[in-house]
């Protein structure tokens with residue numbers, strides 16, 4: 001029966017992926033904007049004409065323009081029409097841009113975006129968008145150029161800049177009267193632009209010997225580094241949005257989000273060899289919970305049977321979340337991931353309450369959120385099942401139950417290990433009085 005339910009859920013998820021892919025094509029046909037929408041970027045617009053050639057554009061005429069006026073007062077366009085390949089963190093970001101006849105931006109607004117609000121706070125605000133006003137195809141429209149980056153929204157900001165920049169360049173290149181556009185920022189990805197990559201490589205590469213050789217002090221250092229640099233500085237956490245993005249193919253490309261792709265690659269590669277290295281050595285929110293529990297005077301003894309049942313809940317929640325993200329992208333389900341708000345301090349009120357409760361419960365139960373609610377951790381648990389190595393408890397041990405009592409996620413039951421719950425913290429290995437817990441390769 002359990003197997004039947006699992007297979008049914010997987011099949012339904014696969015059907016949702018197929019449905020999502022089939023409906024990714026823009027719902028509204030091109031040329032369906034109305035005057036009220038155009039006026040968001042051209043407040044003085046009185047009428048407009050939609051033209052297909054050379055690409056979808058709205059020729060805009062201001063109030064008082066003669067009915068036969070041959071040259072429009074400007075153009076409006078959707079970045080998703082001119083640069084449809086540019087993706088944000090959660091798919092395309094529909095920007096409406098108004099330009100004057102010399103291709104300088106007159107107005108800009110976000111019409112639709114599914115970005116997680118905790119990460120993308122700011123891109124829909126006037127104070128940020130007004131930086132684009134006056135910029136043209138020759139401007140350096142990039143986070144490290146004429147536009148201020150938003151530290152919590154690196155991928156989103158890059159996507160917005162790139163979509164606007166490429167659209168303007170396309171328009172300018174098609175107009176022989178206008179000077180040729182510069183190809184700002186397009187082309188090769190320069191690693192020197194992303195010094196954070198070296199930090200990521202060091203963090204993950206150091207995690208591996210730390211895990212294998214039981215270097216507990218270094219593990220604490222890595223967790224502190226992950227918390228401060230990944231969490232506080234970069235606000236980069238593995239999210240279920242990455243998983244749904246991989247499923248529906250809506251993640252930005254490598255050029256638009258180099259750091260994110262390297263981050264994901266490191267999580268997946270280390271995951272395939274060892275399992276949840278990210279959870280045990282790098283995750284900022286996991287680190288925060290661990291530090292809270294370390295200093296807590298109110299640690300509680302958890303009933304392992306109840307805990308084990310509750311831990312299952314997150315897999316069903318994960319399934320529901322993935323289905324909702326695939327079938328109703330507009331819901332922005334990843335807004336409800338607690339850890340995003342913890343580091344960006346932006347998100348829906350409900351999530352503020354939930355985050356507060358999570359952090360309070362972390363004083364009583366070690367890695368409370370990881371155990372019962374973390375969707376991202378639930379995804380990574382799958383890696384533990386397919387990884388080349390895993391923690392292995394010798395069934396002929398002395399049954400002292402030390403490891404069961406001290407496991408930081410309640411993953412051990414007698415000599416059985418729920419491998420998907422293990423975060424590779426090594427506490428069981430370090431404390432087994434008989435040395436019967438080992439890392440084994442190629443063991444199923």
Ligand code: SF4
Nearest residue numbers: 279283286370374377
């Ligand atoms: S379970 Fe979630 S919160 Fe915990 S360490 Fe893993 S990803 Fe981070």
Ligand code: SF4
Nearest residue numbers: 407422423425426428
């Ligand atoms: S103590 Fe638990 S979570 Fe840590 S390595 Fe052992 S089994 Fe895994």
